[in-house]
Amino acid sequence: MLLEFKTKNYKSFIDEMVFSMTPAPKQKGLDYSIFSMKSGTRSYKGLSTAVIYGPNASGKTNVIGAMDTFRSIVLRGSIRNTDVASPNAAASALELIPNCNGTKESTDFSLRFLDDGLLVEYSVKADLGSFMDTEYPRKILEEKLTVNEKQVFLRNDELVVNLPSVIKEYVNKSIKRKTAKMLELAVDSLSDTELFLCNGFKSIYAQELVKRILSWFNDKFIVVYRSDDMRLVRKFADPKSNTVYVETTLTEAAREFGITGNALGYKSTGNDDAEDTVLCSIIGNKLLPAELFESYGTIRFINEFPLVIRVLLNGGTLVMDEFDASIHPMALMNIINVFHNDDINKNHAQLIFNTHNPIFLDSSLLRRDEIKFVEREDETGNSIHYALSDFKTADGIRKGEDYMNNYFVSRYGAIKDVDFSPMLEKVIVGNEVPGDE
Numbered sequence: 001m002l003l004e005f006k007t008k009n010y011k012s013f014i015d016e017m018v019f020s021m022t023p024a025p026k027q028k029g030l031d032y033s034i035f036s037m038k039s040g041t042r043s044y045k046g047l048s049t050a051v052i053y054g055p056n057a058s059g060k061t062n063v064i065g066a067m068d069t070f071r072s073i074v075l076r077g078s079i080r081n082t083d084v085a086s087p088n089a090a091a092s093a094l095e096l097i098p099n100c101n102g103t104k105e106s107t108d109f110s111l112r113f114l115d116d117g118l119l120v121e122y123s124v125k126a127d128l129g130s131f132m133d134t135e136y137p138r139k140i141l142e143e144k145l146t147v148n149e150k151q152v153f154l155r156n157d158e159l160v161v162n163l164p165s166v167i168k169e170y171v172n173k174s175i176k177r178k179t180a181k182m183l184e185l186a187v188d189s190l191s192d193t194e195l196f197l198c199n200g201f202k203s204i205y206a207q208e209l210v211k212r213i214l215s216w217f218n219d220k221f222i223v224v225y226r227s228d229d230m231r232l233v234r235k236f237a238d239p240k241s242n243t244v245y246v247e248t249t250l251t252e253a254a255r256e257f258g259i260t261g262n263a264l265g266y267k268s269t270g271n272d273d274a275e276d277t278v279l280c281s282i283i284g285n286k287l288l289p290a291e292l293f294e295s296y297g298t299i300r301f302i303n304e305f306p307l308v309i310r311v312l313l314n315g316g317t318l319v320m321d322e323f324d325a326s327i328h329p330m331a332l333m334n335i336i337n338v339f340h341n342d343d344i345n346k347n348h349a350q351l352i353f354n355t356h357n358p359i360f361l362d363s364s365l366l367r368r369d370e371i372k373f374v375e376r377e378d379e380t381g382n383s384i385h386y387a388l389s390d391f392k393t394a395d396g397i398r399k400g401e402d403y404m405n406n407y408f409v410s411r412y413g414a415i416k417d418v419d420f421s422p423m424l425e426k427v428i429v430g431n432e433v434p435g436d437e
Helices: 060-076 165-170 180-189 200-204 207-220 240-257 296-314 329-339 403-408 421-430
Strands: 002-008 017-020 034-039 042-047 049-053 107-115 118-127 139-147 150-155 159-161 221-224 263-268 277-283 286-289 317-320 350-354 371-376 383-387
Touching: 002 042, 002 060, 017 060, 017 383, 049 060, 060 107, 060 118, 060 207, 060 221, 060 317, 060 350, 060 371, 107 207, 118 207, 150 165, 159 180, 165 207, 180 200, 200 207, 207 221, 207 296, 221 296, 240 296, 277 296, 296 317, 296 329, 296 350, 329 350
Parallel strands: 049 350, 049 371, 221 317, 317 350
Antiparallel strands: 002 017, 002 107, 034 042, 107 118, 118 139, 139 150, 150 159, 263 277, 277 286, 371 383
């Protein structure tokens, strides 16, 4: 369960951006949106869904892009570039991350999550140089890991490793006690561009703990950037042990949504790369590429639905850019209701997405702390993130308010008046031929 994500100096977010999935204080109603999970003797609460609003170019996608970038950095264990292709270029080429106004600030990431009783907070502060400075010698300035509120290690000018009792079962079996020699080896293992978590700490101190943390990032923190370009393949979408079951469920769901064929299936291309299957419609006894026969909205739904199944099965967090594009609102409403349904969402899965569709601005569907906004300052170009719950009741934001109407009259910000008429009138007038009527 994702509790909080922070970033600073990531593209349009110059100042620290805090994206919280923790219920805001004094917010009442729609309690089905709230999970409660224990870590030791303490209980922690999290929201099951969140939707992000804002005008074009406000920075909505940058929220999701920052999550995707941090996930990529953690899984590869360094702040070096990678040749792995990604729709999110900044996740592969980190020189695209710093704000382009020339700031010399560090780029910061921090993520807090709870997984099967383990509360983890991991943060990285990195000096990536200026925007598009490909030759800059990057350096990790600070790295910190906390488990169940106990600091495990802190790396900055020095390296401090604590190994508190809360991680005792994850410490390497060869370790009987901490020694100065062990710390010396850990310091020697440090590299300016490599994460201590994935390298020295893993090999010297706690391999099983790192494996568990990386497993959450890989399997339960599913971030899809530019989902409109997504071509989902079976082995990415489905847990291996549930492949047949998920394909059957996908066909049933697609029939509810509406498909041309009588069933769906995957055809192997015979390639060894990641895209080794093609989604097909089964029409009669023919297996034909689904893109030739199904609508764009249907293909989008078919590509995304296995990910919904995946996080429902493993209690993961699904973060998607433009999750709702080309999909009928009734289908989207039903998916959101599934995440709010305790009888189905037994593993505390979460759904986070951005949108322009105002239909989710509904006080009977989402809590105020589940409705997020991003707007961009005209003068500075800085993106600002906030939740509807940040507005006080003195501002007139109460349960039962018409959120949609309030949004369109700009009571919440994160909206921009658009009028193309003057420029188009100028173009038309400028291209009129004298004498034409």
